[in-house]
Every structure is written in C-alpha cells, then in structure tokens.
Amino acid sequence: MSNCCDKREEIFRAALELIAEQGFHGAPMAMIAERAGVAAGTIYRYFENxxxxxxxxxxxxxxxxxxxxxxxxxxxxxxxxxxxxxxxxxxxxxxxxxxxxxxxxxxxxxxxxxxxxxxxxxxxxxxxxxxxxxxxxxxxxxxxxxxxxxxxxxxxxxxxxxxxxxxxxxxxxxxxxxxxxxxxxxxxxxxx
Amino acid sequence: MSNCCDKREEIFRAALELIAEQGFHGAPMAMIAERAGVAAGTIYRYFENxxxxxxxxxxxxxxxxxxxxxxxxxxxxxxxxxxxxxxxxxxxxxxxxxxxxxxxxxxxxxxxxxxxxxxxxxxxxxxxxxxxxxxxxxxxxxxxxxxxxxxxxxxxxxxxxxxxxxxxxxxxxxxxxxxxxxxxxxxxxxxx
DNA sequence: CGAGAGCGAATGATCGTTCACTCCGATTGT
DNA sequence: ACAATCGGAGTGAACGATCATTCGCTCTCG
Missing domain, CATH: 1.10.357.10 (Tetracycline Repressor, domain 2)
Incomplete structure (x- = not known):
C-alpha cells in the first residue's frame, strides 16, 4: 500500500486551497486532482464523492x-x-x-x-x-x-x-x- | 410595447426567491424563467446575462x-x-x-x-x-x-x-x- | 504472477446562452 | 376602410461548455 495517507493529505490540501480561495464553483474535481498531483479518479479511492x-x-x-x-x-x-x-x-x-x-x-x-x-x-x-x-x-x-x-x-x-x-x-x-x-x-x- | 416592465419585475421576483432560498447553484436560468412565467430566452431581452x-x-x-x-x-x-x-x-x-x-x-x-x-x-x-x-x-x-x-x-x-x-x-x-x-x-x- | 493502487479518457447530466422562428400591434399604402 | 408590411417582444429547442463520476486498463509491489 506504500504511503497511502500521503495522497489523502495532498487531496485535502489542494481542496482546501481551491475552495477557500475560489469557492465551491472554482474547485472542480479535475482541478483539485491536478493540484494534488493525482488523477481525477484517484480522489474516489479516498472519498465517496x-x-x-x-x-x-x-x-x-x-x-x-x-x-x-x-x-x-x-x-x-x-x-x-x-x-x-x-x-x-x-x-x-x-x-x-x-x-x-x-x-x-x-x-x-x-x-x-x-x-x-x-x-x-x-x-x-x-x-x-x-x-x-x-x-x-x-x-x-x-x-x-x-x-x-x-x-x-x-x-x-x-x-x-x-x-x-x-x-x-x-x-x-x-x-x-x-x-x-x-x-x-x-x-x-x-x-x- | 404593452407592459414591458411587468416581466422584468417578475424575473426579479423569481430570481430573488430562488437565489435567496437555494443559493446561486439552485437557481438555473431555466428555473428562474419558469417561476417568472416567461421563456428562458426572454430573460436575455432584459439582462445581458x-x-x-x-x-x-x-x-x-x-x-x-x-x-x-x-x-x-x-x-x-x-x-x-x-x-x-x-x-x-x-x-x-x-x-x-x-x-x-x-x-x-x-x-x-x-x-x-x-x-x-x-x-x-x-x-x-x-x-x-x-x-x-x-x-x-x-x-x-x-x-x-x-x-x-x-x-x-x-x-x-x-x-x-x-x-x-x-x-x-x-x-x-x-x-x-x-x-x-x-x-x-x-x-x-x-x-x- | 496476482492484487490492488492509480490512472485518465469516456460518459451522461446540467446549465448558460443563442438564434431561427412565431405572433401581434402599429404603420403604411391604396 | 382594408390589406399588406414591418418591427420587435417573446419563444424554446438546440448547442457547446463544464463537471462529477465511472471503469477498463496499466503498472508496481510483494
């Protein structure tokens, strides 16, 4: 499983930055994924939606x-x-x-x-x-x-x-x- | 021109209700139009966007x-x-x-x-x-x-x-x- | 070699906006 | 007085963009 919690943290950080600065509108999943350095689908391995x-x-x-x-x-x-x-x-x-x-x-x-x-x-x-x-x-x-x-x-x-x-x-x-x-x-x- | 301002008022009222109660997400133009009793395109005769x-x-x-x-x-x-x-x-x-x-x-x-x-x-x-x-x-x-x-x-x-x-x-x-x-x-x- | 983490193009839904068209009252021509 | 014509308000189906979510694939460990 390597460092499974690392990516979760990165997703949190990316979502925090984007949502705090731009609001929910300005934070599509694809953008969160990009900023977190993961693929869009990966987010759904850590969060239901x-x-x-x-x-x-x-x-x-x-x-x-x-x-x-x-x-x-x-x-x-x-x-x-x-x-x-x-x-x-x-x-x-x-x-x-x-x-x-x-x-x-x-x-x-x-x-x-x-x-x-x-x-x-x-x-x-x-x-x-x-x-x-x-x-x-x-x-x-x-x-x-x-x-x-x-x-x-x-x-x-x-x-x-x-x-x-x-x-x-x-x-x-x-x-x-x-x-x-x-x-x-x-x-x-x-x-x- | 009949009563040209009537529709504008209705659009305002519909938008106010929907946005105040549901936020900007919950107020698509189509829904505003429906509640105002006009067609979607009509809104764009009164407002640029x-x-x-x-x-x-x-x-x-x-x-x-x-x-x-x-x-x-x-x-x-x-x-x-x-x-x-x-x-x-x-x-x-x-x-x-x-x-x-x-x-x-x-x-x-x-x-x-x-x-x-x-x-x-x-x-x-x-x-x-x-x-x-x-x-x-x-x-x-x-x-x-x-x-x-x-x-x-x-x-x-x-x-x-x-x-x-x-x-x-x-x-x-x-x-x-x-x-x-x-x-x-x-x-x-x-x-x- | 097998399991599963990670991937990202494809999918389907939603929404803002457009535009070719209808309709009707006003205007013009006869 | 009547018909022909016009202009613009109003329409709503269609378009394109955006987005959340999926899923068949790859790649990497153990």
Missing part, C-alpha cells in the same frame, strides 16, 4: 481548531480570562490560517452549513459547549447580560468573524494589540 | 434599503439616537424582508461580493457614508472608541447580521424589544 470530501475536510479543520482552543484552556480561571483566552486564540488561529477561515466561511454559507448548524443547536453536540457554558455561567453570575444565547453568541463572536474577513481581504491589519482591543470591546457588549 | 441579472438585483435591493434608512434619518439628532434609528430600521427591514437579507448574504459570499466591497472601501461611494460618518463623528467627539473604521463597523453591525440570520433560520424570535436590547449591547461595544 465530492460532498464527502467537503464534509470530511470541514470536520478535519473544525476538530483542529477545537483542539487548539482546548489546549491551554483552564476551567478554573475567572470568567473574563477564559473569554480572553478563547477570543484571542481563535483570532490568532484565523490570522495564522486564513485558508481555514475562508473554508469554514464557504462551508457555512452553503447547503452543507445550514444542515450543520441545525445539528449543533438541536443535538447540542461538539465543542460549542465551551462557548455556551462560558456564557451561561456568566449570565448565572450576573456578570453577563441576560439575553438569549444566540444573541450573546452574536455579540461575543460576530464582530470577530467580520474583522477576520476584513483582515484577510486586506482592509485592516489584525495585530495582537488590535485583537486585544477588539476582545475588550466585545466584552463590553456582553457584560452587564 | 446571468451576472448582470444578479448584480442589478443586488443594487435594486441595496438602493431600497438605503432609501428606507434615509427616509426618517435626522442629521440634527444626537449621535446615539441616530445610531438607534439606523440599527432598528435595518433590523426591522430584514425581519420584514427575509428574502432580501438572504439574497444580500448570498451576494456578499460570492465573487461578486468581494469585488463590490473593494469598490466601497476604495471609491468611498454609496450609502455607507451614513454609517461611516456617524462612527467618525462619534470618534471625534470622544463618545466612541478610537478604533479603525472596519473594527467599529464590525462591532456595530456584525452582531446584527448574525442575529438576523439566526432569526430567519428560526433559532431566535427577533421581536422589537429584543432588537432594542441588541442595539443597546452593540452600543456598549463601541462607546467609550
């Missing part, structure tokens, strides 16, 4: 981000410090991996994304627990405004999404210092 | 929103009241016209959208003047945090975008009372 490739790649990225967040997350620290950690870690990850951010955006703004969001909010699965628990705890302690969870979520992380997008498109330079200021402003938005 | 149809429809919607915002906008009022007006008018418009919101989202998350955003930030054209002037005035008066414009923009309107999306997908019920609370929280985010 294009949909499976797209969904698998999303979960790969999503898991990696979850792992990075959890890596230095300390449940014992005060609320605001935990928020600081999550926010800045997320921001720095996206700045460091713009293709991951763009891919996630493409994914969420597509038929795949809607189905995925339904799963999250209904089955309450995945690593959104961390964010939600944090906010709920803040509400219980009367540190954070008493608003519905989706509203708090939007206030806490909505601006980050917009700003990272602007950063990648070159409209702002998202330095560490600016990330801190943005985080502080979002905290002002959700705190009582 | 699909791209032109999409861009024209976007500007139609964009202009309408701009008009609604400006309708009761009073330059003389205090900063915070003007922010209140813009924010709640926008929110209510999107709640009332979910298809318009979805279409704008689809548009912005596509090759069209990027080109469009470049135009806005470089040529400084269009009705974004209002938002920007408001924020800049606030910064000058030291009422609003001294942050780069894209950051302030994201803080002021980023959460709204996320919440409206959640509202349309049925994850929150965006009543007038909740809009006010959301607006207040966003104001907390940008004010000094």
């Amino acid at each position: 294009k949909d499976a490739l797209i969904v698998d790649l999303f979960h790969e990225i999503d898991d990696k981000i979850g792992a990075v967040i959890m890596q230095d997350y300390q449940q014992a620290k005060p609320l605001r410090e935990r928020f600081h950690h999550i926010f800045t870690t997320l921001a720095r990850y996206f700045v460091k991996h713009p293709l991951h951010f763009r891919y996630i955006e493409q994914f969420h703004n597509s038929p795949y994304g809607v189905e995925f969001k339904r799963d999250i909010l209904q089955r309450k699965t995945g690593d959104c627990h961390i964010y939600r628990d944090l906010l709920e705890e803040g509400v219980a302690q009367q540190v954070i405004k008493d608003l519905p969870m989706p509203i708090l979520f939007a206030l806490a992380f909505g601006p980050l999404k917009v700003v990272v997008r602007d950063h990648i498109l070159g409209f702002v330079a998202l330095e560490d210092e600016l990330i801190d200021k943005l985080m502080a402003a979002c905290w002002d938005g959700i705190r009582r | 699909k791209d032109a149809l999409i861009v024209d429809l976007f500007h139609e919607i964009d202009d309408k929103i701009g008009a609604v915002i400006m309708q009761d906008y009073q330059q003389a009022k205090p900063l915070r009241e003007r922010f209140h007006h813009i924010f709640t008018t926008l929110a209510r418009y999107f709640v009332k016209h979910p298809l318009h919101f979805r279409y704008i989202e689809q548009f912005h998350n596509s090759p069209y959208g990027v080109e469009f955003k470049r135009d806005i930030l470089q040529r400084k054209t269009g009705d974004c003047h209002i938002y920007r002037d408001l924020l800049e005035e606030g910064v000058a008066q030291q009422v609003i945090k001294d942050l780069p414009m894209p950051i302030l923009f994201a803080l002021a309107f980023g959460p709204l975008k996320v919440v409206v999306r959640d509202h349309i997908l049925g994850f929150v019920a965006l009543e007038d009372e909740l809009i006010d609370k959301l607006m207040a929280a966003c104001w907390d985010g940008i004010r000094r």
